[in-house]
Amino acid sequence: MSRLIGHSKAKYTTGTCFGSSRGRGWRGVLAEQWTHAEGELGEVLPRETEVIVMLEGRLRVRRRGDGQVQNHDAVPGTVWLCPAGIREDMIHLYGEIGRSIHLYLPAAPLAKTALEDLGVDPDRARLRYEGGFRDPVIETIGRTVAAELNDPSPMANLLVETMSAALGVYILRNYSGLSPAAHPLASAKGILDGRRLARVLAFIDAHLDREVTLEELAREACLSRFHFARSFKAATGASPHRYILQRRLERAKTLLRTGMPSLAEVALACGFSSQAHFSSSFKQANGVSPKHFRRL
Incomplete structure (x- = not known):
């Protein structure tokens, strides 16, 4: 997987990054915590899709990208989605953001997710440039990842990898040209049959002394990361990291x-x-x- 770079000061000219997942071995996502002062931000052409959840602050935001101007009031829990390849040429903060979590998802794995998990051409799953909305699923993922940045749990790497896989599928189904109703997720029950489950459980027991990744577990089951995590919980009653x-x-x-x-x-x-x-x-x-x- 290519190295995730984020936006740093090229975009967040008024901000300060006070927490990052760089060097932690997290897979599938780069996470950063920022505080932002009032003012004009920089113009960027992002290589990665950025999902932002504001955790503290109240302010008005004006931004322009993908040929549209957006104005909205932001409160804790407000979400912004900035797809890879869409240039934002104007962002102005009319107030301060006390704390926000920024999640960067690589474009190539998102395209792979569209093919493997949703069975659609990635070009049909082009993400929309949206901001100023509330979404409890995205907010929960953002707050969970922020908590792991601040106080990592023993299984932080596997937990975050699982959440990044789920986030990728979720935003593709709900914030792209796809219709969730037209692309329902298959039931997780029965996907992981007894033979494959036994192979996965044996792999886990053989590697309890080291960190295992969701990718490794999914490979043992011959499933994508997202489908594996769902089917594993359906089969065992526990998420991979808890098990x-x-x-x-x-x-x-x-x-x-x-x-x-x-x-x-x-x-x-x-x-x-x-x-x-x-x-x-x-x-x-x-x-x-x-x-x-x-x-x-």
Whole structure:
């Protein structure tokens, strides 16, 4: 996958970026948190599709792109969609944005999503230039990703990769030339048959000591990332990241009972990035710390 670059100061001339997913190993999306002062922003021709959710602030926004001018009042939860390849030649903020989350999705994987997940020609799924609207699904994804930027969970990478795949399908179905009614999503039940599910579960158990990606899991099931995540939850009752966390914690219990010398070694053997992450996750799931559990 090509390196995601975002817009940085080329567009956000009045803004300050105070959080980024660069260097975190997140796949399928670049996430940045910004604060924006009042004023005129820069003109860009984006290589990536940008989805913005305002988290704090109240202001009026005027912008122009794809031959249309948009004026709207923005409140927390307001969403802007800036498709790749559509030049914005005027954006003015009449007030400050206290905090916003910017999600950059690469254009090529979005085209692949249109083909694999929706079965349509990518040219028919051209995203619309829209802004100033509310959408609870996009807002929830934005706020969840912002929370992972601020305080990463043990399964942050897999969680964010799953959400980026879902976001890509969602905006293509709801903010493009496609009609959601004409392109319904197939039921997730039954897609992941017993043989393929067993292969995926065996792969997970064989790699609990390292980070696995949604792409790897989907490849084991011969499905796209989006269809795999939906069908896995339908088959197991848990999302991929929750299931893997549960399996890691179950393995940790086994290792603690065998008397492995240190908690740091248990954490490493079960794929946790640190002993602190392991201890907090274990206590949250079991009500006692790993040290106390070993004494039981």
